[in-house]
Amino acid sequence: MADFDVVILGAGHNGLTCGAYLAKAGLRVCVLERRALPGGAAVTEELWPGIRVSRASYVPGLIDKIVTDLELVRHGLELHPVDPQNFAPFPSGRHLFTFLSDERCQKELARFSPKDAAAFPKFSGFLRQFAETVEPLLLSPPPELNDLLAYFDGTQFEEVARQILLTSCADLLRETFESEEVQGAFAMNGVLNTSMGPDTIGTSYILAMALGKRGYHYAVGGTGAVSQALAASFGTRGGTLRTNAAVRRIVVSKNHATGVELSDGTQVLAPVVVSNADPKRTFLDLLEPGTLDGDFTHRVSKLRAFGTSLKINLAMQGPLDFRALPGQTIGPQHQALTDVGPSLDYIQQAYDAARWGRLPEQPPLNIFCQTAWDATMAPKGVHTLSIIAKYNPYVLASGNWVDLKEKAVENALNVLESYAPGTGRRILQMEALSPLDLENLIGFTEGNVTHLDQSLNQMLSFRPLLGWAHYRTPVDGLYLCGAGTHPGGGVKGAPGHNAAHVILEDLGHPNPVG
Ligand SMILES: Cc1cc2nc3c(=O)[nH]c(=O)nc-3n(C[C@H](O)[C@H](O)[C@H](O)COP(=O)(O)OP(=O)(O)OC[C@H]3O[C@@H](n4cnc5c(N)ncnc54)[C@H](O)[C@@H]3O)c2cc1C
Numbered sequence: 367m368a369d370f371d372v373v374i375l376g377a378g379h380n381g382l383t384c385g386a387y388l389a390k391a392g393l394r395v396c397v398l399e400r401r402a403l404p405g406g407a408a409v410t411e412e413l414w415p416g417i418r419v420s421r422a423s424y425v426p427g428l429i430d431k432i433v434t435d436l437e438l439v440r441h442g443l444e445l446h447p448v449d450p451q452n453f454a455p456f457p458s459g460r461h462l463f464t465f466l467s468d469e470r471c472q473k474e475l476a477r478f479s480p481k482d483a484a485a486f487p488k489f490s491g492f493l494r495q496f497a498e499t500v501e502p503l504l505l506s507p508p509p510e511l512n513d514l515l516a517y518f519d520g521t522q523f524e525e526v527a528r529q530i531l532l533t534s535c536a537d538l539l540r541e542t543f544e545s546e547e548v549q550g551a552f553a554m555n556g557v558l559n560t561s562m563g564p565d566t567i568g569t570s571y572i573l574a575m576a577l578g579k580r581g582y583h584y585a586v587g588g589t590g591a592v593s594q595a596l597a598a599s600f601g602t603r604g605g606t607l608r609t610n611a612a613v614r615r616i617v618v619s620k621n622h623a624t625g626v627e628l629s630d631g632t633q634v635l636a637p638v639v640v641s642n643a644d645p646k647r648t649f650l651d652l653l654e655p656g657t658l659d660g661d662f663t664h665r666v667s668k669l670r671a672f673g674t675s676l677k678i679n680l681a682m683q684g685p686l687d688f689r690a691l692p693g694q695t696i697g698p699q700h701q702a703l704t705d706v707g708p709s710l711d712y713i714q715q716a717y718d719a720a721r722w723g724r725l726p727e728q729p730p731l732n733i734f735c736q737t738a739w740d741a742t743m744a745p746k747g748v749h750t751l752s753i754i755a756k757y758n759p760y761v762l763a764s765g766n767w768v769d770l771k772e773k774a775v776e777n778a779l780n781v782l783e784s785y786a787p788g789t790g791r792r793i794l795q796m797e798a799l800s801p802l803d804l805e806n807l808i809g810f811t812e813g814n815v816t817h818l819d820q821s822l823n824q825m826l827s828f829r830p831l832l833g834w835a836h837y838r839t840p841v842d843g844l845y846l847c848g849a850g851t852h853p854g855g856g857v858k859g860a861p862g863h864n865a866a867h868v869i870l871e872d873l874g875h876p877n878p879v880g
Pocket residue numbers: 375376377378379380381398399400401404405406407408421422423424425426427559611612613614642643644647675677754804807808809810815816817847848849850854855856857858
C-alpha cells in the first residue's frame with residue numbers, strides 16, 4: 367500500500383518546484399531532504415550570531431511563470447532586479463557597469479572604445495532576440511540542437527545563431543569588441559556557473575542566455591527566501607516535507623520504482639519516485655547495482671561533473687572599497703554583481719590551471735554583497751559577501767583539498783585585496799567551501815554547482831544523456847527533476863516545472879496545472 371502518490375528525494379528548489387506543481391494538481395506528494403533545512407544550494411543560513419548569508423547561490427533567476435503559477439509572492443517572495451547588473455573593476459583603476467538598459471550600457475562602453483559602443487546595440491539586440499526565442503523552450507523538454515538552429519533559418523539572425531551555438535564566447539567577443547576590458551567583463555557571463563574556459567565551445571550559448579535576459583535578482587532574505595516561498599506554496603497545497611530524511615536507496619521491483627528507503631531503514635512507498643539529486647548520484651549511488659544495464663551505467667559514469675567553484679562567505683566591517691570606484695557608503699558598485707575577470711586571457715589562464723588540476727594563482731571572482739540590498743541580514747555596519755573564486759578544481763593533480771584550501775582562499779583574497787585594498791583587515795568572519803565541501807554539504811557530485819557541467823555536449827537534448835532528456839529514466843516510475851536535466855543549473859525552477867509536467871502527462875492526469 368503506497369504512502370503517497372509521489373515521493374521526491376531532495377528538497378532543492380527544483381524538488382520543491384516539482385512537488386508544488388504536483389500537489390497543485392491534487393497528488394499526494396512527499397519531499398524528503400537529507401539536510402535540516404530545505405533549499406539545497408538555495409539556502410539562507412545564520413552562519414554567525416545575527417549574520418545571515420546566502421550560503422551557496424546568491425542571485426536567483428527564477429522564471430516568471432513559475433513565480434506566478436505557484437503564487438510565490440503571496441508566499442512571501444520579494445524579488446528585486448539587480449541594476450546595474452554587473453560591475454567590473456580593472457587593474458588600471460577603471461571600471462565598467464552593465465545595466466538593464468542598452469543605452470546606459472552603450473554609454474559605458476563608449477568610455478572604453480567608441481567602436482565597441484557602436485557595435486553594442488546590434489550585439490545586444492541579437493542576444494535579446496536569441497534569449498527570447500529560447501526562453502519558452504526552457505519550460506518544455508529540450509529541442510535537438512538542429513531544431514534550435516532551424517528556428518533562425520531564413521532570418522537575419524541565422525549566421526549569428528550558428529555562432530552562438532557553435533563557438534566559444536571568446537571567439538564571439540573578440541569578433542565583436544576590440545577592448546580587452548569589455549571582452550573580459552562580458553566573458554564572465556559566458557563562464558558563470560560553468561567549469562569551462564572562455565575558449566570552450568558552448569560558452570557563447572551561456573553568454574547569450576545571461577546577457578540576453580539580464581535576469582539577476584536579489585531575493586529579500588537571501589536565496590533561501592526562494593526555497594521558503596516554494597516550501598510554503600507546496601505546504602498550502604497539502605504537500606508533506608520531511609527534513610533530516612536522507613534517502614539510502616531507491617526501491618525498485620521488476621524495473622518499477624516503488625518508493626525509497628531512508629538511512630534509518632524505514633521505507634516511504636509511492637508508485638512515482640522523483641530524484642532531485644544529480645544524475646550520477648541517482649543512477650550510480652541510489653540504485654542497487656545491476657538495476658540498470660551496463661551500457662547506460664557506463665554512459666552515466668562518463669558524464670562530466672568537474673566542479674571548480676570555491677565559495678567564500680565573508681562578514682566584514684563596511685562594504686568593499688574598490689580602487690576603481692572608492693567609497694564606503696553603499697553605491698551601485700556594491701549592489702551590482704561584481705566580476706573580477708579583466709580580460710579573456712586572465713580568465714582562460716585560470717581555467718588552464720584547473721584543467722591540469724592546479725589552483726589558479728589569480729582566480730576570477732564573482733562577488734555579491736547581500737547587505738547592500740538588505741540591511742536586516744547583519745548587524746548595522748556589518749556587510750556580507752558571497753564570493754565564488756572560479757576554477758579551483760575538485761580533482762587536484764597533487765595534494766588534497768584539506769591541505770590546499772587555505773592556499774586557494776589566500777589566492778582569492780589576494781586578488782580581492784588588489785582590487786579593494788584594506789579588505790583583509792576588515793574581515794570579521796569567513797567560511798570557505800571548496801568543491802569537496804560543497805559535495806559534502808549540498809550533496810552534488812564533485813561539487814559541481816549545476817550537477818553536470820554545462821558543456822554543449824551535456825545541454826539541450828544531451829542533458830543528462832541523449833535519449834533520456836525528458837526527465838524519465840530506464841526505471842519505470844523513476845524521474846529526474848534537478849539541475850542535471852534540461853535546461854540546467856541556476857535558481858530557475860525550470861527542471862522541476864518540466865519534470866512535474868512530464869509526470870502528469872505519464873499519469874494521464876486530467877488536471878493541467880499551468
Ligand atoms: C556556491 C554556489 C553558488 C551559486 N550561485 C548561483 C547564483 O548566484 N545564481 C544561480 O542562479 N545559481 C547559482 N548556483 C547554482 C544553483 O544554485 C544550482 O544549480 C541550483 O540551486 C540547483 O538546484 P537543484 O534543486 O536542482 O539541486 P540542489 O540545490 O543540489 O538540491 C538537491 C537537494 O537534494 C538533496 N539530496 C541529495 N541526495 C539526497 C538523498 N539521498 N536524500 C535526501 N535528499 C538528498 C540535497 O541535500 C539537496 O537539498 C550556485 C551554486 C552554488 C553551489
